[in-house]
Amino acid sequence: MRAGKGKTTGLIGVLALSAVGAGQAQERAVVGRTADGTVVESILLRDGTGMQATVLTLGAALHSLEVPDRDGAYADVLLGDATLKATLDNPQYFGTIVGRFANRIAKGRFTLDGRTYQVPVNNGPNSLHGGTRGFDKVVWKIVDAAADHATLQHVSPDGDQGYPGTLTVTATYALKGNGRLEVEYRATTDAPTIVNLSNHAYWNLSGEGSGSAMDHELTIPASAYTPVDASLIPTGVLQPVQGTAFDFRTAKPIGRDLRQGNEPQLLHGRGYDHNWVISRSPTREPREVARVHDPRSGRVMTVLSTQPGLQFYSGNFLDGSTVGKSGRVYRQGDAIALEPQLFPDTPNQPSFGSARLAPGETYVNRIVYDFSTDRTPPAR
16 A cells, blocks of 8 residues: 555565655665675656556565556555565565576476586476576666666576576566556577576455455466476476366456366466466567456456466465565465466477577567556445
8 A cells, every 4th residue: 555644565665755755766765685785775666647666676576566446546466575584584486587497497407509407496396487596586786767667687697507608687667657567578698598587476456465366357368278297397288278277268266266176287286377378489569468357446457478478376375474565464365476488398398489598689578567447346
């Protein structure tokens, strides 16, 4: 909720708003330091209409986003830690950029140009979101910040977490007015490598700390998804969604089919934690990959991206051990993640396409979060 109404936006609220009072074009504040003494800053963005966001330099994280409901009341729709210490002690990817390779790589191994590379295994037998020290755990440099946008940069050296090539990455967050947040991730390399970047925001359109998001109505315009094995690595099959719990081509409440005991795929990840096949290759311009409607608040979020896959995660491992920004505990299903990206384990599955980035090329993932409201009151 708005700090002006007696609330703060988690660990950055009070400090960030002190910069607003100073009338600075760049609304930045120091929120703390990492264990090695590196300063962590926040950046407050406004679009001039009431929508506002905060970005942290730790993990280039989208830490809060305030949007109106059907009555014009603003609320923060992103989950996040209450303190910087909580984030450092127990990183959970709240709103962070994930990479060098988002999602899972089987056994942490891949072959590139005839050479096999080993990256850290940090999720059962597999590597997840770049390894033990992925991009979510580093402090990014602010290279541009203004009232409505910010660009952060991180240079990942050759051999970082076992990945080849020096990778230079930028993350740009921009409020465009009319309820639109645009995100762009770009990367270049000085040697062949693999890249897959995405944002790992946890969304609850009723507002952070408001309880379950399983009554949100979700649409994913995909006719197939990639089933996984018990360790959540895709089997390589593109499975039609028709007739399964994975069919979101027509909007339905997320929780409607979540407890189907005859669907083994829902047992592997304790719910949805799968990739939907939006297309077979990236596109130049973002197109719709998901739409979420919250009947309670009337908030609607349309997600667009240039990437071919969408990882949908139904908050299965939120276990009641995290106290969020509002002081309330997060439990299973209290938020969802929608992560546009390449298909999981693409480096080991040629039929999924290519994650290779060569010198002279630029990796780009453009993501748009477009907010609107449904004026229809919820059914009683």
